[in-house]
Amino acid sequence: MILVSFSIANILIVTLSVTLGLLILFIVYRKILAYVSRGEPIQKDYAILYPVEQNPASGEVTIYFTCEILKNVRIELLDVDMNFIKELFSKECSEGGHIVRFDSKAFVDGNYFYCLKSENQKTMKKISIVNGTNKLS
Numbered sequence: 001m002i003l004v005s006f007s008i009a010n011i012l013i014v015t016l017s018v019t020l021g022l023l024i025l026f027i028v029y030r031k032i033l034a035y036v037s038r039g040e041p042i043q044k045d046y047a048i049l050y051p052v053e054q055n056p057a058s059g060e061v062t063i064y065f066t067c068e069i070l071k072n073v074r075i076e077l078l079d080v081d082m083n084f085i086k087e088l089f090s091k092e093c094s095e096g097g098h099i100v101r102f103d104s105k106a107f108v109d110g111n112y113f114y115c116l117k118s119e120n121q122k123t124m125k126k127i128s129i130v131n132g133t134n135k136l137s
Contacts, residue, residue, distance in 0.1 A: 044068035047093075049116040049123050056128035063100040063114055067093050071118050075100055078113040078124070085112065104129045 050064045063075060075089040085107070089100040107129050115124040 046121050047071065047073060047116055047118060047123075049114075049125055051125050052114075052127055055126075056130040057104050058129065058131045059104060060101055061104045061127070061129075063088070063102075064097060065100075065116055066097045068095055070094055073098075074117045076115045076117065077102075077107070078115055080111050080113070082113070088114065105131050107131075 045068075047065050047067045050066075052061055052063060054061070065073070065075075067073065071093060073089065073091060073093045074087060076087050077085040079085055088102045109130050109132070110128070112127050112129060113124045114127055115122060
């Protein structure tokens, strides 16, 4: 017959070791969950800016964007060096699709960017303007 002696110190050490092991496993599990679920933006928080239908553009240009929630939106025209040219639109937009029109004849022929800005985003698309003008009227 084998006699096994259990002391309170041995029981305490085993209990603390098991508890520490479980705690470490829990922390690693939480870190893995945080890593896997990171980087997924909530789509409804962002507006979607679409390319213009006519590119190169001339005359009246139509810019289309959508929002899924109420938000303040600005659309600006920038030159190829990202310098501000003109604010085309600034308004609080409701949910749904929105159309912004501007006359491209007021701008010199060339490449530009139109930029949608809101509280939490900035997105832009390239546009070429060709009206047969090389200088501002």
